[in-house]
Amino acid sequence: xxxxxxxxxxxxxxxxxxxxxxxxxxxxRVFEGQKTLLSPILAPVERSIYRLTGVDAxxxxxxxxxxxxxxxxxLLGFLFLYTLLRLQGVLPLNPQGLPGVAPHLxxxxxxxxxxxxxxxxxxxxxxxxxxxxMLGLTTQNFVSAATGIAVALALVRGFVRRKTxxxxxxxxxxxRATLYVLLPLALLSALALVALGxxxxxxxYTEATTLEGTTQLIAQGPVASQVAIKQLGSNGGGFFNVxxxxxxxxxxxxxxxxxxxxxxxxxxxxxxxxxxxxxxxxQGWALFGAMSILLAAGIGLSYWAESQGNPAVAAMGVxxxxxxxxxxxxxxxxxxxxxxxxxxxxxxxxxxxxxxxTPIGGLVAMVNMQLGEAIFGGVGAGLYGMLVxxxxxxxxxxxxVGRTPEYLGKKIEAREVKLxxxxxxxxxxxxxxxxxxxxxxxxxxxxxxxxxxxxxSEILYAFxxxxxxxxxxxxxxxxxxxxxxxFLGITMLVGRFAxxxxxxxxxxxxxxxxxxxxxAGTFPTNNGLFVGxxxxxxxxxxxxxxxxALALGPIVEQLSLLAGQSY
Amino acid sequence: xxxHLRPALSxxxxxxxxxxxxxxxxxxxxxxxxxxxxxxxxxxxxxxQVIGSWLVGQNFSQPGYFHGxxxxxxxxxxxxxxxxxxxxxxxxxxxxxRIATTLTTLKAENPNAAIPADLVYASGSGLDPQxxxxxxxxxxxxxxxxxxxxxxxxxxxxxxHSQPRLLGVLGEPVVNLLALNYALDAQSPLPSAPTTALSExxx
Numbered sequence: 001x002x003x004x005x006x007x008x009x010x011x012x013x014x015x016x017x018x019x020x021x022x023x024x025x026x027x028x029r030v031f032e033g034q035k036t037l038l039s040p041i042l043a044p045v046e047r048s049i050y051r052l053t054g055v056d057a058x059x060x061x062x063x064x065x066x067x068x069x070x071x072x073x074x075l076l077g078f079l080f081l082y083t084l085l086r087l088q089g090v091l092p093l094n095p096q097g098l099p100g101v102a103p104h105l106x107x108x109x110x111x112x113x114x115x116x117x118x119x120x121x122x123x124x125x126x127x128x129x130x131x132x133x134m135l136g137l138t139t140q141n142f143v144s145a146a147t148g149i150a151v152a153l154a155l156v157r158g159f160v161r162r163k164t165x166x167x168x169x170x171x172x173x174x175x176r177a178t179l180y181v182l183l184p185l186a187l188l189s190a191l192a193l194v195a196l197g198x199x200x201x202x203x204x205y206t207e208a209t210t211l212e213g214t215t216q217l218i219a220q221g222p223v224a225s226q227v228a229i230k231q232l233g234s235n236g237g238g239f240f241n242v243x244x245x246x247x248x249x250x251x252x253x254x255x256x257x258x259x260x261x262x263x264x265x266x267x268x269x270x271x272x273x274x275x276x277x278x279x280x281x282x283q284g285w286a287l288f289g290a291m292s293i294l295l296a297a298g299i300g301l302s303y304w305a306e307s308q309g310n311p312a313v314a315a316m317g318v319x320x321x322x323x324x325x326x327x328x329x330x331x332x333x334x335x336x337x338x339x340x341x342x343x344x345x346x347x348x349x350x351x352x353x354x355x356x357x358t359p360i361g362g363l364v365a366m367v368n369m370q371l372g373e374a375i376f377g378g379v380g381a382g383l384y385g386m387l388v389x390x391x392x393x394x395x396x397x398x399x400x401v402g403r404t405p406e407y408l409g410k411k412i413e414a415r416e417v418k419l420x421x422x423x424x425x426x427x428x429x430x431x432x433x434x435x436x437x438x439x440x441x442x443x444x445x446x447x448x449x450x451x452x453x454x455x456x457s458e459i460l461y462a463f464x465x466x467x468x469x470x471x472x473x474x475x476x477x478x479x480x481x482x483x484x485x486x487f488l489g490i491t492m493l494v495g496r497f498a499x500x501x502x503x504x505x506x507x508x509x510x511x512x513x514x515x516x517x518x519x520a521g522t523f524p525t526n527n528g529l530f531v532g533x534x535x536x537x538x539x540x541x542x543x544x545x546x547x548x549a550l551a552l553g554p555i556v557e558q559l560s561l562l563a564g565q566s567y
Numbered sequence: 568x569x570x571h572l573r574p575a576l577s578x579x580x581x582x583x584x585x586x587x588x589x590x591x592x593x594x595x596x597x598x599x600x601x602x603x604x605x606x607x608x609x610x611x612x613x614x615x616q617v618i619g620s621w622l623v624g625q626n627f628s629q630p631g632y633f634h635g636x637x638x639x640x641x642x643x644x645x646x647x648x649x650x651x652x653x654x655x656x657x658x659x660x661x662x663x664x665r666i667a668t669t670l671t672t673l674k675a676e677n678p679n680a681a682i683p684a685d686l687v688y689a690s691g692s693g694l695d696p697q698x699x700x701x702x703x704x705x706x707x708x709x710x711x712x713x714x715x716x717x718x719x720x721x722x723x724x725x726x727x728h729s730q731p732r733l734l735g736v737l738g739e740p741v742v743n744l745l746a747l748n749y750a751l752d753a754q755s756p757l758p759s760a761p762t763t764a765l766s767e768x769x770x
Contacts, residue, residue: 359658
């Protein structure tokens, strides 16, 4: 660990803090339908979109209508993407002549991108045509992020509104998130990345004759446009197999710094948007605080672990940090900032190979995902993920003092708590259930690259990633096989929609309630005490569920590493 | 459900056109207009022929060149159409065996110096274009012997091609191998033509 390394971590948080409020304010104005800088250009476009698509922007939807619209849009998106992948062999923009994608892989990939997971069972440059990458994946990168934002907005409206059935209009939220937020941000970010060296072209792969006289085939393509949105939309699906470790996706330390900010930017800003919507920005800062503390703890622990290096290699006479799977230009500090942020923020892009991290470094990444998209989390998904724990935190605080819990002026009663718990419990059910099955299924075990406890970690990581809609992997795992693709696909669907649907029901139920005026007995939720309680509940409810499984994977692995055992 | 069908379908089509076609095309157009060199992949040429990309690692295995990090991309390493890390975990026997083999080679080349970690650990992409300045200095004795140049000249060359941390803070100091070896060829050509002295056994 070096002073410079800690300084880089500090700069990262400072930049994040600096951008949260301005961007949060912009998002607030966009979703309240107020004028923004972009309105003169985009407001006419927005109106024509509604005219073309038959959307009545003034008409609001109840929770059932909102949910139905969201589900239908996602279902159609899935069907379209699945078909596109199957047929890519006969479609244009396929200069390498890649064939259509197999059914189980197409199912997995379509689910993966519709659920904002971007788990990649495929290798980008060797499996997907330019058309599939653009029309299929890039489109879902935008709209799945926009869907997340819409759901978060609906849930917050449930707290803000009184005695109404209406949560907003899904089509309007979706359109505004895409048009005013994601497209302009992506365009600017993509150009910044090109300036730093990320390619953007439709050329054939380039054949080069190296200095030593051998041939090197250099894969390229429309990289920058996809990298920008995969980071901003917390998607994470890279253009290349190794994602942002590839020098074309992430050529230098500055591109790395920008990309690692992009991946968390909107999630952070949405906490401020939330604060503004509930008319108390400190409520937003409380969530931001809890998220930041957990993220910082993860980065710190990971930084320490990777800097310690691998004792087995030190025994051979090589001192220094664990650089296996890490790029020279990023070093340890920029690698662990990324690996912690990307797993916390449900992004899933990587700039180093998590499979080769030390056991503790890998553990941090897994815990981040198992806490369920709550530490900043995916775009929108992080906000509603953290609100789940906020509801549980006030409920537990209420139990302790024997009062009906309230949050943001709404009574939290049996129906809300039951629905919230349903959302919380679905995650471990699929995550641990499928992990258990995979560890005894001979067919699935064939996919492992490592043996011993690290092999089990590969399984646990995969299902944690799918359930948390993260998408990163212990990439040694060969998950492109029918059983793996199918089970991971199901896990992604449950992780996304078994969370969203109960939460929209909570929103509907909250919106119908009257507001209660704060009294002396109200537990304040905008101060440090609440932040502490929130972190405690998150770690106890979210974390303890997985402790036994973690003990079998990274913890045993750490112990055997110290004991000098190898597999 | 039926009331939602038209907006769902038409918005999907519209956003596919807008985000899936218009957006990447707009980025491509603007990128090629403003940053044509980067948009095309920062290609490096010599005598009109593409010799690689400045950003992408390539294989260097001859003793007269500075070598890169172990690479798991493709069968022979540094395959720029099959990026990959080793994905070996820290307790993996395969990792420890690979490192032991690498160490034998490195110790034979320069028995007295401490071994820089980046020369034994494989990179994440398998296409790491850079090594640390220490890893470049470690290779001076081998390169000097193969080229018949002085260690001081190589030291100077490495210093010239060392890039500091970005803005003094971000990332790590690095040396770009293609740039370094390119300059090396220009300054003191290999005794034999590089194309005839192919691969001296790779590691």
